[in-house]
Amino acid sequence: MALPIEDYALIGDRGTAALVGKDGSIDWLCLPRFDSPACFAALLGTEDNGRWLLAPADEVVSTSRRYVDGTAILETTFTTADGELVLLDVMPVGDDRADVVRRVTCTRGRVLVRHDWVVRTDYGRVRPWVTREHAHGNEVVIAVAGPDKLVLRGPRLPEGHRGHHRDEFEMREGEEATFSTTWVRSWRDVPKPLGFDERIEATSDQQREWSARSPSDVPHADLVRRSLLTLMLMTHADTGGIVAAPTTSLPEDFGGERNWDYRFCWLRDAALTLESLLGAGYADEALEWRHWLLRAVAGDPADLQIMYAVDGGRDLPERELDHLAGYADSRPVRIGNGAVTQRQNDVLGEVMIALELAREAGLHETRNSWALQRALVDELADHWDEPDNGLWEIRGPQRHFTHSRVMVWVAFDRAVRAVEEHGLEGPVERWRDLRDRVREEVLDKGWDAERGTFTQHYDTREVDASLLNIPLVGFLPGDDPRVLGTIDAITEDLMRNGLLVRYRTQTGVDGLEGGEHPFLACSFWLVSALASAGRRDEAESLMERVCGLANDVGLLAEEYDTTYDDGRGRMAGNFPQAFSHLALVQAALALR
Numbered sequence: 001m002a003l004p005i006e007d008y009a010l011i012g013d014r015g016t017a018a019l020v021g022k023d024g025s026i027d028w029l030c031l032p033r034f035d036s037p038a039c040f041a042a043l044l045g046t047e048d049n050g051r052w053l054l055a056p057a058d059e060v061v062s063t064s065r066r067y068v069d070g071t072a073i074l075e076t077t078f079t080t081a082d083g084e085l086v087l088l089d090v091m092p093v094g095d096d097r098a099d100v101v102r103r104v105t106c107t108r109g110r111v112l113v114r115h116d117w118v119v120r121t122d123y124g125r126v127r128p129w130v131t132r133e134h135a136h137g138n139e140v141v142i143a144v145a146g147p148d149k150l151v152l153r154g155p156r157l158p159e160g161h162r163g164h165h166r167d168e169f170e171m172r173e174g175e176e177a178t179f180s181t182t183w184v185r186s187w188r189d190v191p192k193p194l195g196f197d198e199r200i201e202a203t204s205d206q207q208r209e210w211s212a213r214s215p216s217d218v219p220h221a222d223l224v225r226r227s228l229l230t231l232m233l234m235t236h237a238d239t240g241g242i243v244a245a246p247t248t249s250l251p252e253d254f255g256g257e258r259n260w261d262y263r264f265c266w267l268r269d270a271a272l273t274l275e276s277l278l279g280a281g282y283a284d285e286a287l288e289w290r291h292w293l294l295r296a297v298a299g300d301p302a303d304l305q306i307m308y309a310v311d312g313g314r315d316l317p318e319r320e321l322d323h324l325a326g327y328a329d330s331r332p333v334r335i336g337n338g339a340v341t342q343r344q345n346d347v348l349g350e351v352m353i354a355l356e357l358a359r360e361a362g363l364h365e366t367r368n369s370w371a372l373q374r375a376l377v378d379e380l381a382d383h384w385d386e387p388d389n390g391l392w393e394i395r396g397p398q399r400h401f402t403h404s405r406v407m408v409w410v411a412f413d414r415a416v417r418a419v420e421e422h423g424l425e426g427p428v429e430r431w432r433d434l435r436d437r438v439r440e441e442v443l444d445k446g447w448d449a450e451r452g453t454f455t456q457h458y459d460t461r462e463v464d465a466s467l468l469n470i471p472l473v474g475f476l477p478g479d480d481p482r483v484l485g486t487i488d489a490i491t492e493d494l495m496r497n498g499l500l501v502r503y504r505t506q507t508g509v510d511g512l513e514g515g516e517h518p519f520l521a522c523s524f525w526l527v528s529a530l531a532s533a534g535r536r537d538e539a540e541s542l543m544e545r546v547c548g549l550a551n552d553v554g555l556l557a558e559e560y561d562t563t564y565d566d567g568r569g570r571m572a573g574n575f576p577q578a579f580s581h582l583a584l585v586q587a588a589l590a591l592r
């Protein structure tokens with residue numbers, strides 16, 4: 001059975017990522033890429049769906065863990081009655097190899113160590129053929145199934161027992177043992193062993209150097225640094241694609257159907273990630289992502305999708321995996337994402353903001369990069385008033401969502417500014433007219449004059465947390481009475497135990513069964529909106545509250561269930577989620 005979501009930590013090599021549990025078990029790992037099928041999938045099922053455990057066999061009295069300073073290298077310390085064991089988990093970077101390295105060191109007394117290596121490819125469904133062989137002068141264990149070959153190395157290797165590879169061995173103070181699992185295509189030879197120490201050191205140096213550039217003059221600077229590093233881990237080094245989260249189907253509603261695959265690149269999430277990185281002073285990443293964007297959306301602007309695969313691929317059909325029981329029995333487990341075919345009119349606004357910030361950070365437009373933006377804005381000019389599924393990707397009927405319309409205004413506004421302030425060429429008169437028309441429309445149809453608030457869509461009096469973006473994108477000033485009225489209405493209707501939900505699911509607007517928990521990015525948006533309204537004390541106290549929900553290693557899921565276990569609470573939804581971390585960074589910058 002999987003652990004509570006907050007008991008996992010992330011390790012990654014910017015190609016893929018793994019979740020390591022507090023119990024020393026890697027319960028989620030897709031190889032070789034974020035969106036490849038998982039070979040350890042116990043997170044969504046049982047240990048028979050694949051996992052890799054290294055931990056004391058004896059009862060553990062206490063466990064503590066941390067990331068080695070400024071890195072994504074995880075150190076878990078287990079204390080038993082007779083000793084202490086330190087487990088180091090790292091996915092080495094920069095060597096074109098998809099692998100995980102795990103080192104156990106007995107730092108006190110003696111510890112009996114348990115080693116379980118259970119590989120199940122194709123999301124925990126396929127039991128591979130496992131053999132013991134000699135390669136490059138050492139014994140290795142090799143698991144092969146279809147396209148995948150996983151090679152286990154180490155000073156002593158587990159023995160096969162009913163489809164699981166198990167071992168127990170005693171370690172005494174000062175002893176250490178290092179294991180690795182390396183993925184290669186099944187038709188390739190076993191790769192040569194590489195030096196563990198050098199690879200751990202190179203990874204640590206690279207990550208430390210990167211995170212040292214994180215701003216120190218912001219509140220919660222440590223969490224900001226961890227968030228930026230986490231966003232970096234979700235950026236695919238080779239292609240520049242940024243995934244929304246490294247997991248699928250961690251539930252928004254425990255036991256319910258709100259389980260989605262986030263291992264893809266949403267234009268929205270990626271653009272907002274970039275905005276945070278640029279705001280924190282990381283400019284190089286903008287170029288990588290712009291290259292990715294240009295390749296992914298290349299072609300007819302009418303074919304723009306709201307999300308793509310890591311490599312820019314367009315085909316992400318949603319499927320259900322019946323062989324997995326689901327996290328906490330939350331079914332279906334889904335791979336792929338049906339939202340890929342949705343119309344979400346906000347997306348271009350977010351992209352245009354990120355590209356404008358990149359320009360201001362010194363990234364010059366090329367003929368291609370500006371031509372693409374022009375073409376996309378022109379396409380929007382022909383369709384901006386169509387209803388859409390909104391940024392929450394609702395699966396109910398399409399609507400005229402106010403947030404989407406505000407972001408349409410943003411798209412035209414940034415296009416106009418590109419011409420007026422950056423000397424780029426385009427049909428500025430047309431864009432200016434449309435910008436003003438959309439603005440008038442939002443102020444008229446998206447406004448509830450009686451209550452003094454903007455509304456979720458044009459045919460409702462409900463509110464929606466996405467409206468907090470109105471001041472953040474410059475549609476209205478932060479202290480405008482209409483913004484203040486909207487903040488108050490949102491706080492009144494959507495606050496649950498001090499955190500914001502996205503909207504009231506009870507209205508049935510999203511076409512799904514069940515409800516959901518507060519969505520952490522929305523609470524961070526409220527921090528930013530309060531700061532821009534000059535309500536600093538409220539902003540700071542909310543920031544404390546939300547940052548306080550990060551787990552012991554500084555990570556956040558998408559949502560937080562505040563009611564669980566008499567208010568102790570638990571994380572919900574995919575983990576860690578870029579949206580939560582990028583909004584944390586933006587809120588901290590707003591409070592700087």
Ligand SMILES: OC[C@H]1O[C@H](O[C@H]2O[C@H](CO)[C@@H](O)[C@H](O)[C@H]2O)[C@H](O)[C@@H](O)[C@@H]1O
Nearest residue numbers: 244260266268269339391392393394579
């Ligand atoms: O809750 C319903 C929707 O949930 C997912 O979308 C959410 O995650 C996306 C990625 O972070 C984000 O861009 C979007 O704004 C969120 O609502 C899921 O991908 C959808 O299919 C689902 O309908």
